[in-house]
Amino acid sequence: MATREDVLDILKTIDAPQGGDIVAAGVVRALGVADSGVRFVLEVPPGQTEAWEPIKAKAEAALAKAGVGTVNIALTADAPPPGLGAKKEKPKPQGPQKVPGVDHIIAIASGKGGVGKSTVSANLACALAAMGRRVGLLDADVYGPSQPRMLGVSGRPASPDGKTILPLRNHGVTMMSMGLMTNEGQAVAWRGPMLMGALQQMLMQVQWGALDVLIIDLPPGTGDVQMTLAQKTEVDGSIVVSTPQDVALLDARKGIDMFRQMNVPLLGMIENMSTHICTNCGHEEHLFGHGGVAAEAAKLGVPLLAEIPLDLQIRLASDGGAPIVVSQPDSPQAQAFMKVAQALVDQGVA
Numbered sequence: 001m002a003t004r005e006d007v008l009d010i011l012k013t014i015d016a017p018q019g020g021d022i023v024a025a026g027v028v029r030a031l032g033v034a035d036s037g038v039r040f041v042l043e044v045p046p047g048q049t050e051a052w053e054p055i056k057a058k059a060e061a062a063l064a065k066a067g068v069g070t071v072n073i074a075l076t077a078d079a080p081p082p083g084l085g086a087k088k089e090k091p092k093p094q095g096p097q098k099v100p101g102v103d104h105i106i107a108i109a110s111g112k113g114g115v116g117k118s119t120v121s122a123n124l125a126c127a128l129a130a131m132g133r134r135v136g137l138l139d140a141d142v143y144g145p146s147q148p149r150m151l152g153v154s155g156r157p158a159s160p161d162g163k164t165i166l167p168l169r170n171h172g173v174t175m176m177s178m179g180l181m182t183n184e185g186q187a188v189a190w191r192g193p194m195l196m197g198a199l200q201q202m203l204m205q206v207q208w209g210a211l212d213v214l215i216i217d218l219p220p221g222t223g224d225v226q227m228t229l230a231q232k233t234e235v236d237g238s239i240v241v242s243t244p245q246d247v248a249l250l251d252a253r254k255g256i257d258m259f260r261q262m263n264v265p266l267l268g269m270i271e272n273m274s275t276h277i278c279t280n281c282g283h284e285e286h287l288f289g290h291g292g293v294a295a296e297a298a299k300l301g302v303p304l305l306a307e308i309p310l311d312l313q314i315r316l317a318s319d320g321g322a323p324i325v326v327s328q329p330d331s332p333q334a335q336a337f338m339k340v341a342q343a344l345v346d347q348g349v350a
Helices: 004-011 049-065 117-130 192-204 224-232 246-261 292-300 312-319 332-347
Strands: 028-034 037-043 070-076 102-109 135-139 168-170 173-177 211-217 237-242 266-271 304-307
Touching (some): 004 028, 004 049, 028 192, 037 049, 037 192, 102 246, 117 237, 117 312, 192 224, 224 246, 237 292, 266 292, 266 332, 304 332
Parallel strands (some): 037 070, 102 211, 102 237, 135 211
Antiparallel strands (some): 028 037
16 A cells, blocks of 8 residues: 555656646645545646646556556645735636536535435436436535445446546436445545535536436535535525424525525425334324424425425335335335426426
C-alpha cells in the first residue's frame, strides 16, 4: 500500500502552470490515501480549470502507473487565488446549468436522516420506469450511499476514456452512486470542496444518456451537497420526505426553507411510516403520530403526494435489491409509490 508520503512524492513530479510542482503550488487539498486508492482535491484559482485539466490527467496517469489503486481527483475553482497579487477581474458567475440529455431533475430531500428518503427515491425511480419513463437515479448521499443495495447493483462503473463514467443499470433505472466507487464499509471522509467536486463529476461527467427525469437522492440536512446542487444545476423541483412526528417536521421545515431560498420549487411532501397495520390481527396503529405532514403541506399550499405505511415488505424488498414497486407491483404499498409517480407526470416534471 502506498503511503501519504509516496503519493506526495509522485505529485511533486507534476509541474504547475505557474512553475514549480503542484504540491508546492498549494493546490492539493483533502488528500486521502487508503488500501482502495487515492483521492484528493485540486483547488485551483478561479477561471483556470481548463488550464489545469491536462495537469489533472497527468496526475491521474502518474498515480495509476504507480499502482496506488483507484484514483479520484476532484478539480474545483472555488477558492480565491493564493497569495497577494494584482487584482484580477472576477469571473462572471454562472447560473444553474442543465445536465446534458436530461429533461427534468427532481431532488428527494429530508431534514433528518432515517425517515426513508432513499427508500422513497428507489421506489419512485422504479415506478416512473414502470410507466415507460427513461429514468436516472443519482445517489448523492455521499456519506451514506444505499442505492446500490436497494437497486441490486454491484461492480464498479467503467471509464473508457478516463474522463466520462458509464453508469450501471437495473430495473429500468440508470444509476450512479459513490457506493459503487468505494469498498463496502469504507468511510468517505471528505470536506466540502471534495464533496462539491464529486457531485459535479457525478452530474456532468456521467454518461446519463437521454433521460426524461433524473431523481437525486440527497443526504439529510441543508449542507454543501444541497447548496451546490441548487446553485449549479437546473432543478425542476424538490420533494421533502418526513415522518409524522414533530421532531422530524422541525428539521423538514428547515430543508423546505433552504430550497425556498435557493429558488427550487417544492413539488410536494411525502409522509413516510405514516401508519402500521399488524400482520396478525389487522389492527392499525400510528406509531409516530399521524397527519403532521398533511397539515404542513396544507399550510404551505403544496400537495401531500402520499402517505407511505411502515411495512415489513417495503423494508425486505429494499434490502433484497428489488424495491417493492418491482417485486410486488400490485401490492397496496407499491401502488402508493405509483400514485406519487403519476402525480409528478401530471405536474409535467417527469
